[in-house]
Each structure stands twice: as C-alpha cells, then as structure tokens.
Amino acid sequence: MDRQHMRSPLARAMGLGSAKKGVEHWWAERVLAVALIPLTLWFVASIIAQTGSDHATFITWLRMPVTTIMMVLLLVALFHHTALGLQVVIEDYRHAGSKFAALVIMRLTCFGLATAGIIAVLHIAFGG
Amino acid sequence: MMPTSPAKRPRPLSPNIQIYRPQLTSVLSIANRISGVVLSLGAVVLVIWLLAAAAGPEAYAVVQGALASWLGQVVLFGCTFAFFLHLCGGIRHLVWDMGYGYELSLIYASGWAVVAGSVALTVLAWIASLLLGD
Structure with missing residues (x-):
C-alpha cells in the first residue's frame, strides 16, 4: 500500500479510482446531457x-440536410x-457475473441500435 | 464449536427504503433514474420507427398504425412525460453540478418546479400534437 495515496500498487497500475475512469464517465454523461x-x-x-x-412527407423532411445532421447527432x-446511464443502474443493482453479462449486453445493444438508427437515416437521406 | 460466519447473515442494503419515508427529494431522485430507463425503451421505438421509414411506406404504415392505437398512444404519452421529467430533472442536476441551489429551500423549490414544469410541458406537447394532427 502506498502510504501517501492510500492505494495499492495494483489499483494504481489498473488506473482505477475516483480521479480516473470515474471522472471521465461523469464528465461525458454531463457533456452529452447538455x-x-x-x-x-x-x-x-x-x-x-x-x-x-x-x-412521403416524413421522408422529404428527413432528407433535408439540417434534419439529417440533427437526427444523426441525436x-x-x-x-x-443511455449507455452511460444504464451502466450506473446495472452497477447499482446487479452483482458479480450477472453484472458483467448485463453490462456487455447493454453496451452492445446500444452500439447496435445507434448504428441501425444512423444507417436508416443515411439510407433515407442518400438512398435513390 | 465453529463460530457462525457473519457473512452468512443477510445484510441490509443501503438505503433502507422499507423504513425510509418518501420525500420529494428521494422520489425525484428515483424518478429521474426510472424515467431514464423508460426513455431507453423509447429510444428502441425511435430506431424501429426510423428503420420502418427506411424500409418503405408499407412498413412505415404498420409502425404508424401501432403508434396510433390506444396502447401506442399510452406508450407515447408515458415517454413524453418521462422525457420532460428527465429533461427538467437533468437541468436541475446540471445546476447542482455547477455548485448552485443547495440551500434546502431551493432544493424543494427546484423540485416542485421540476414536477410542475414536466406536467405542464407534457400537456402542452400533447395539446399541440392533437391540434396539428387534425
């Protein structure tokens, strides 16, 4: 244990702790919230x-460049x-193995849904 | 004689919500979390809706029909309220994050403002939607 920092060498090597990933997560969630x-x-x-x-009206609206940009950004x-928020919910209520599985499934689902949504918007915007 | 392991006893989980009186602060705290989870499900509906629009008029009509049904309207209304609650609650949190509004009177004032604001914005959004939809 490092007497000055009250942290084990392993914890320091892994880069865990309130001033590392914790702040990154907290800050990203708030930047995205704004x-x-x-x-x-x-x-x-x-x-x-x-x-x-x-x-037809909906497609015309979605093909406007401003709409396409705003929808992809959204x-x-x-x-x-959503992924950052659900991560905290899972970490608070799930434990051990089920927590790990839930975190992986949630993160991959968010990636998949975001990609599907963006592809759908781009397909409408640039499709023939 | 083996001592009973203290780890075997079921430990109480914090916070002890079964003996804790609900207050505006605690109710809004959990409401912000619940509305966030509800909006995650709403985000799934958003992607289904976009995929249907990309697939063509037939698929789009199916999703529009489902959303126009009474069940679809209840889900959309719930999502609208969850959105405005999470938005107003989120802005309250951002103000706290900047270091303002921690006096007890301000905490209750901003809490009731979140309740009133999210109800009013939900009603306004649906009035606007009903007026434009006809």
Whole structure:
C-alpha cells in the first residue's frame, strides 16, 4: 500500500479510482446531457409538427440536410448517454457475473441500435 | 464449536427504503433514474420507427398504425412525460453540478418546479400534437 495515496500498487497500475475512469464517465454523461437539451427539444418539436404526416412527407423532411445532421447527432448523443446511464443502474443493482453479462449486453445493444438508427437515416437521406 | 460466519447473515442494503419515508427529494431522485430507463425503451421505438421509414411506406404504415392505437398512444404519452421529467430533472442536476441551489429551500423549490414544469410541458406537447394532427 502506498502510504501517501492510500492505494495499492495494483489499483494504481489498473488506473482505477475516483480521479480516473470515474471522472471521465461523469464528465461525458454531463457533456452529452447538455448536447441532448437542444437535440431532444428539436426532435420533440419536429415530431409534433410531423403528427399524422404520411411516409412521403416524413421522408422529404428527413432528407433535408439540417434534419439529417440533427437526427444523426441525436442518435449518437442519445445512445452514448443511455449507455452511460444504464451502466450506473446495472452497477447499482446487479452483482458479480450477472453484472458483467448485463453490462456487455447493454453496451452492445446500444452500439447496435445507434448504428441501425444512423444507417436508416443515411439510407433515407442518400438512398435513390 | 465453529463460530457462525457473519457473512452468512443477510445484510441490509443501503438505503433502507422499507423504513425510509418518501420525500420529494428521494422520489425525484428515483424518478429521474426510472424515467431514464423508460426513455431507453423509447429510444428502441425511435430506431424501429426510423428503420420502418427506411424500409418503405408499407412498413412505415404498420409502425404508424401501432403508434396510433390506444396502447401506442399510452406508450407515447408515458415517454413524453418521462422525457420532460428527465429533461427538467437533468437541468436541475446540471445546476447542482455547477455548485448552485443547495440551500434546502431551493432544493424543494427546484423540485416542485421540476414536477410542475414536466406536467405542464407534457400537456402542452400533447395539446399541440392533437391540434396539428387534425
């Protein structure tokens, strides 16, 4: 044990602790939260404006460059923020093996959904 | 004689919510977490909706039909409230993160503002949606 830092050499070597990954996670969650304020408000306002619109109208709206950019940014920020938030929930309520499995499944699901959403938007934006 | 291992006894989990009186602060704390989990499920619906739109008018009509059903509308209403609750609660957290609003009176004032604000914004969003949808 390092007497000055009250941490074992192993913990230091692994780079764990409140001033390492903890701050990174905390900070990223908040940066994404700030980004999500305008992105989600734009999304909700747009969806309200699109209420009852048919497929052709929706596609025309989504193909506008501003809409495409905003939607991709929303998906990136939304699923990154979701992964960070759900990670804390899983870490608080699941333990040992099931925690590890839940974290892996959750993280991969978020990656998969974000990719699927972005590809769908780009397919609509650039598809023939 | 073997001493009974203290690890065998079931240990109480903190916080002891079964004996803890709910307060605005604790209710909003767990509500922020629950609304975040609800919005994760809403994000899945968003991706399904985008994939359906990319697949074509038929698939899009199926998803639109499901969302227009009474069950779909209940889910969307729940997601709307969860969104505004998480948004207002999140802004309250960001203010705290900057070091402001820790006086007990301000904690309760901002807490009730989150409750009133999220209810009002949910109602306003649905009124706007119903007016534009007709």
